[in-house]
Amino acid sequence: MTGTIQAPVGQPVATRVNWWRDDASEAVWRTVALVGVLLALFIIGGVSRPDIFLDPSRFAGNEVIVLRQAASIGVVTVGMTFVMISGGIDLSVGALLALASVWSTTVATQSYGPGVMIFAALAVGTIAGLVNGILIAYGRLVPFIATLAMMVAARGLAQKISGKLTQIVKVDSIKQLAVRNVLGIPVLVFIFLGVATIAWILLNRTTFGRRTVAIGGNPEAARLAGINIRRHMLVVYALSGLCCGIAAVMVTSLANAGSSTHGDLYELQAIAAAIIGGTSLRGGKGTLVGSVLGVLIFIQISNLFVVNNLQLEYQLIAQGAIIVGAVLIQQFRVAALRRPAPPGA
């Protein structure tokens, strides 16, 4: 064999003209579609509440609020995207968020000041994520089972520590985190963008990211290629835990309290956002841009419903419809790609 790869004889080399038809274009198309959904939501908003969505300054103010409300679930979804791309799932994210928020707002922790509170939240999240990773990588538990157990246990521990009471934050700098803006944008949004950017670099520009995709796509091939799968899984789940810790600080500051009820159903929201963003439950596929857009769509929907004075039940129905719609489109598109090209194409 020579070192060069040649196009099979008799077939033309894929022309650049048709680039949007090939497999690699899927992520681009999906991003365009998700942005389209967001724009459609804005148009619905413009029709139903022109006073908010067509007034530039009020619209901007509203969208800043949407971004701030999206920050915590967004960070969790970033961690979840890594886990799902690696072929796993993390059902414990909501419970870890609750545990980290409770641990970081006990009377004792608050007495040490904001630094220790933030450290406690991040450390608790990371350590609990590591436990998930150890159970999965070395205990050989299925991710679904291991993180399900962690979900139940972490919620229980959070209730035990808090005594099921709402732990109100008395430390001013933590409260200020949710209020403070830089250049008109909330600090929480900057943290979210920071986390998303670092994660994008990690996934797309480092060996760690490529290995995550490789493990999710074909674990056996990845192992034969010399990737230490166990250690890699450990890190992936710890990262997801760390994201929960960061989100816990955000939620604590927004709600002005730590509580064992925080992060309710976050696991489902994060999985749903990742899926409509194009991350595959089977692993090996997914983008952070898609996940972030998925989160924004969900938060925009709930904003749109409250702004129009509609009740929660409609919102849940709409969210369900969007999940199903996104997955159906994905399947049709994949099926279309696999179909042999018509003659003469």
Add this chain to the structure above:
Amino acid sequence: MKPESADLSRRRLMLGGAAVGAGVLLAGCTSNEDKNTSTNNGQTKVGGGDNAAPGKAVKIGFSAPAADHGWIRAITDNATKQAKLYSDVTLIPVDAGKDAPAQVAALQTLVAQKPDATVLLPQDGAQLTATGLAAMQAGIPVINLDREFSDSAASRLLIKGDNYGMGVAAGLYIGTKLKGRTDAVIAEIAGIDSLPLTQDRSKGFRDALATFGLRVTNRVAAQFTVQSGQDVTTNLLQAAGKIDAIWNHDDDQGVGVLAAIKQAGRKEFFMVGGAGSLDAMEHIKAGDSPLECTVTYPPSMASSAMSLARLIAQGKGLSDLVELQVPKQIVLASETITKANVDKYLPLGFRS
């Protein structure tokens, strides 16, 4: 030893040391002892008069759903503490489990222990009715706490709060202040919308406002949790650029509601709370937020239920009433707490 491995072991030692240090720090952070405030002090009471004197020793069973929320926790705390105040009462608490069938099973084991009376906050009134009936037929008086059985024969005494009345009290307060302003923007932040108690509260609120010619213009429902309170309120404040009054059904979620109001920097309206938590009362007293009033749904009813269970078990009546026995039904009034009377109510405030 090769230099590399020495280096590695030193690194491991440092990492291990750091991990242990972090672990110790974290473990130390789980303490929730607060020396300044002790919880739920003023919510138990032994009355004066003949009934306070120790009587026949009685065993009283108690079952309430697991606390997932400050109010339910206060119920359990109060019942337990109230029972301890009497030297003649032995409390038999049974865990209610996760759902109504689990509570039915738990109550059957309780009935087998033959208590002299039992206080029961059902997971679901309708589903526990048959069990209440069976206990009554076995000669054990059942004190039905708050969530009502579907058959009144299933309990010797029903003691409950007034959800409809709570909505009326909130509506009266807001209506009185906004009287004559038919264009007023009045927002309602409900709790879990599928619960009958939420629907009763909302109906009372609407009915009371209607008597003033006012109506609810914006309504959102949270989940009784702090985070959901913050979330729906943030969006609500976007929906309505100017608000005159807000009624929030529940002071637990109210922590999040107040946080959202503060984050939005809005001050043009006043707010009424619900339930009567310590945190809400402290805000009312300090006057540092739009919250200027809360309407009660007091968990002290558990203490009263325990006292009444003791009297029923001992065959005594209420000393101020003419009748020889405890009445069949007690509905607590929803009281309105404002800055004027908050000091009197502070001891009754529960930690949410």
